Amino acid sequence: MAATTEEKILSVLETVIDPEVPVLNVIDLGIVRDVVLHNEDEVEVAITPTYSGCPAMDVIALNIRIALLTLGFKKIKVNQVLSPAWTTDWMSEEGKQKLKDYGIAPPTPKQQVCNEKLFSEEAIQCPHCNSWHTHRVSEFGSTACKALYVCDECKEPFDYFKCH
C-alpha cells in the first residue's frame, strides 16, 4: 500500500508546473529533492531553488501544498534545501525534450561555460530549425535560468536554458 501512496504523490507532483516555464513540472526540473511520508496524514517535501532569487519558488511551494491536499494529507511541510546546489544535470531527458518542443533550447549536458573564462560562448542548437549556426545576444534572459540567443540560419531569436 505504501508504494501506491508514493506513486500517487509522484504523479500529483507531476501536475505542479513551473509558472515561468509552463511546460516543465517540478519533477522534470529536478527541484524536488526528497519526499518523506510520515503516515497517511503527514508528508514532507524538500525542494531546492534553481537560482537564489527565483521568484517562482514561493508559488511552486504553495502549489505543491495544494496538490498534496487533494490526496487527503492534513499535515504538509514543504522545506527549502540549498545544498547540494541545483544543477541543470538534474533536469530529466523528458523535460529537455519538452523545452525544445516549446521553443527553448535545453541546457547542454556538459558544463562548458559554467566557469569564469571570459568571452566564451557555447555552441547552442536552434530549437526551431536545428541549426548550430547561432550566437548569443545576452547571457541573461527573461528569467534567471535563461540566456538570449538568435539563430543565424532561420533568424529567429530564442531562449536558451543555460547550463548551471
Next chain:
Amino acid sequence: MENQSTNQLINYTLHLADNSLILGHRNSEWCGHGPVLEQDIAITNIALDLIGQARNFYQYVAQLINKSQNTQVPRVSAVGGDSEAKKRASEDTLAYLRDGHEFKNCLLTEQPNGDWAKTVLRQFFFSIYQYFLLEELKKSKDSQLAAIAEKSLKEVTYHLRWSSEWVIRLGDGTEESHERMLKAVDELWPYTGELFEAANYEQFAAKEGFGANPSSLKTKWEGKVKQIFSEAALAFPKGVLQQTGGKEGRHTENLANILAELQFMQRTYPDSVW
C-alpha cells in the same frame, strides 16, 4: 560564551545579507533605464540573484534571533510589534525595519549607480570579493552558511564573468568609454579597502571557523583586478586614502537615500502586505 557566539553569528550573517541586499537594490534602480534592453535585463537579473541571496541570509538570521532565549541577542530594532505574534524577526522585518546605523554593508555597495561604467565596475569589484569569500564560506562549520555560499557561488561566477567583460570592453574601448572607466576607478577605489578590513564579527567568525577573515582574500582580489585591468588598459591605483565604517554601521549619506525608498511602504503603512 554560547550567547556571544550566536550574537556574532547573527552580526556576521547580517553583514553578508546587507551587502547583497544593498547592492541588489542599487542594481535594481537600473530597471527600465539600462543602456540597451539586453543589458537592462542582465543587471536586473544580477539584482535578483543578490536579493535572493540576501533573503537566504536574512531568513537564517531571523531563525537564529527567534530561537535565541537571550534578550541581548536581537541587537536590531527589527523585532517590532506589540502583540506576541509580532515579536518575531523575519526576513521582512530585518530588511524593512532596521535603521541605517544597524546596516552592516560595505560602503562600496551603497555607492550611487553613476553611469554604466561606474555600475559595472562596482559590480566587478564586489563580485571578485564575493567569489573568493564564498569559496571560503563553502567550507564554513555552520552548515546553513556553507549551503547558502555553495548556492550563491554559482550565480556569482556569472556576475564576475559578465562584469569583467564589461570592464575590458569599456576600459579598452573608445576614448570616451576609457575616460569614463578612469573616472569610475577614481570614484570607487576609496571604497575597496574596507572590504578587507575585518570587523569584530568577521574576526570572530574566522576564529570560530564559521566565516572567513576578509584580509586573507586581499591578495587574490588584487591579483584578479590587476589581470583584468591590464586587459582593460587601466592602471592599478596606488596609495589612495581608503574610507571605512560601513561594516560597523557608519555609512555615507547614500544609504539613507536607499532606505528611504526601500523601506517607504513599511514605514508609511506598517504591516501592509502585498
